[in-house]
Amino acid sequence: MSEIILQIDGREVAAESGMTVLEAAQGAGISIPTLCHHEILEPYGACRLCTVEAEVRGRTKLVASCLYPVEKDLIVRTRSEKVDKIRKMILELLLAHAPEARELQGLAQEYGADKNRFEKEPSFCIHCGLCVRYCAEVKKKHAIEFVDKGTKREISFIPEIASKECWNCKECFPLCPTEALQAAFVLTKELAFFSLSSEPVPAE
Ligand code: SF4
Ligand code: FES
Numbered sequence: 682m683s684e685i686i687l688q689i690d691g692r693e694v695a696a697e698s699g700m701t702v703l704e705a706a707q708g709a710g711i712s713i714p715t716l717c718h719h720e721i722l723e724p725y726g727a728c729r730l731c732t733v734e735a736e737v738r739g740r741t742k743l744v745a746s747c748l749y750p751v752e753k754d755l756i757v758r759t760r761s762e763k764v765d766k767i768r769k770m771i772l773e774l775l776l777a778h779a780p781e782a783r784e785l786q787g788l789a790q791e792y793g794a795d796k797n798r799f800e801k802e803p804s805f806c807i808h809c810g811l812c813v814r815y816c817a818e819v820k821k822k823h824a825i826e827f828v829d830k831g832t833k834r835e836i837s838f839i840p841e842i843a844s845k846e847c848w849n850c851k852e853c854f855p856l857c858p859t860e861a862l863q864a865a866f867v868l869t870k871e872l873a874f875f876s877l878s879s880e881p882v883p884a885e
Contacts, residue, residue: 687755702746702757703731713759714768714788716775716858717809718747722818725810728775730788732767734758743767765792773798775807779859782807805859806836812853822846825853838868847872 685696689706696705701724706713716728726748733746736756743763758764772794776785780796780803789796808827813836816825824842827834838847847868854865 685751685753687751687753687757689757690759696751698751700751702733702735702744702749702751702755705751706746706757706759711759713746714791715747716784716807717811719811719815719856722811722814724748725814727808727810728771730768730771732764732771734761734764768792769794777802778807779803779805782859784858804835807859808834809858811856811858812836815853815856820846820850820852822850824850836867838872840872843868844872 683698685698685700687694687696687702687705689702689709689711692709692711694705694709694711696708700708703713703715703718713731713733715731717725718731724747726745729745731746732743733749734741734757735744735749736758737752737754746757746759768788769792772785772789772792773796776782776789776794776796777799779785780801782805785807786796788794810827812825813827817823822842823839824846825836825838828837829835851865851868
């Protein structure tokens with residue numbers, strides 16, 4: 682792999698081809714906020730909180746740093762008026778779904794986001810996909826999936842798989858940025874329902 686030198690926040694950073702801007706920044710100790718990223722999962726690009734300004738050959742664009750590949754002479758700004766404005770808006774939209782989530786509240790404070798800016802539609806899930814992807818990519822079980830589309834999109838445990846796999850796993854719970862207990866609640870509800878009509882749920 683060849684070495685690529687780029688500039689992040691005025692610092693020269695060495696990265697390898699194939700790396701993303703987020704990976705290069707993290708390697709250099711530069712922090713970029715993320716909600717849908719996890720280092721052991723495939724990049725997903727759903728939350729856009731990791732947006733940065735990328736300047737290539739004199740042209741600046743806003744890109745998701747968890748997806749954007751490093752390239753020679755790339756100039757990256759992880760904080761700017763535009764970047765902060767976008768992050769603030771994203772957080773305000775997400776807070777309408779999960780107003781009590783501590784991770785969102787912490788970020789909201791940093792970016793001056795108002796949790797009452799948009800009408801509340803509490804559903805707790807911000808569709809980061811971490812639980813769904815972890816189950817599919819790491820556990821290879823597909824016990825939790827997204828169902829429906831658009832505004833109706835939500836996570837759902839697949840009872841036939843979840844009743845066999847989830848009680849002894851629960852590894853996705855702590856990944857949820859809007860409180861693991863919520864996911865646990867959904868799982869418990871689904872499995873309790875399933876256990877009424879099928880084999881008993883094994884004791885912990
Ligand atoms: S339940 Fe949590 S981890 Fe799963 S998609 Fe929703 S916010 Fe993300
Ligand atoms: S962390 Fe990059 S889009 Fe979510």
